[in-house]
Amino acid sequence: MTLEQLKIFLEVARLEHVTRAAEALHLTQSAVSAAISALEARHGVILFDRVGRRIALTEAGRLFVDEARAVMERARAAELALADLGGSASGVLRVHASQTVASYWLPSRLVAYHERFPRVDLRLIVGNTQSAVEAVVTGEADLAVVEGEVVVPDLQRSTVAEDRLVLVVGRRHAWADGRKLVASDLLETNWIMREAGSGTRAAFESQLSSLGLDPQALSVVLEMPSNEAAMAAVEAGLSATVLSSRATQFHSMAGRLHVVDFPMPLRRFSAAYHSERHVTRALRSMLDLLDEDFGDEGLAGVAGTG
Secondary structure (H helix, E strand, C coil): CCHHHHHHHHHHHHHCCHHHHHHHHCCCHHHHHHHHHHHHHHHCCCCEEEECCEEEECHHHHHHHHHHHHHHHHHHHHHHHHHHCCCCCCEEEEEEEEHHHHHHCHHHHHHHHHHHCCCEEEEEEEECHHHHHHHHHHCCCCEEEECCCCCCCCEEEEEEEEEEEEEEEECCCHHHHCCECCHHHHHHCEEEEECCCCHHHHHHHHHHHHCCCCHHHCEEEEEECCHHHHHHHHHHCCEEEEEEHHHHHHHHHCCCEEECECCCCEEEEEEEEECCCCCCHHHHHHHHHHHHHHHHHCCHHHCCCC
């Protein structure tokens, strides 16, 4: 049994399709099929049922997935430990970030990190707060940088920036006239919301609860998977949304969105990593850079957005 065979097995198990797994791994279909056949023949077990052109994990295959993942994780930990012995930050650093962070705050920090530590191969995956945190828990990511709350056992969290939410509407909405809103007014319009799992949505729903409003009482007409999609929908209609001031700044300055006079909470961007996994020089260097940057920035990133 080789690490390459385990890697192939896990990708086929994830996709339940040999051709797609081969494409994802940049291998030929015959090489993937041969690796699976070799595993099954050597150990006298059937890992997949072949049903027409598709495959599905057998019970033995399902049980083997966790073991294979554990072996691959230990192999990666050993590789990272060796890389650290080289004396300076190197190797691969997998960063998963939520959309607001990845689009409006993190890029300049990644550039600064690359300039300082050019031997590190940075890999960024963009999702939402929930998916980024889950990636750290499962070992798919070394670091999550998110705008949502992180309350997960075994994860270490540190604040790296602060951000202000704003309530925005399009030019045709009645609230674009500058009126001051009270909490009950929020029930009088339709809403465009980010998807479940979004840190922005979670923060807004938390605020609603603190105001004595049930988030389920809002008239949500659309859920959007990105900030840009939510803003485009609000600009085109008569609904409202809540997003980061960093996301809406350009649109509001251009007059396409109006920031409504309603107090919105300050929130924190967080960096989170797994406390039980080896903290590599590459990861420690990133944490130090983000902490250093936060000390310099303070509230500058949210000034004037109240």
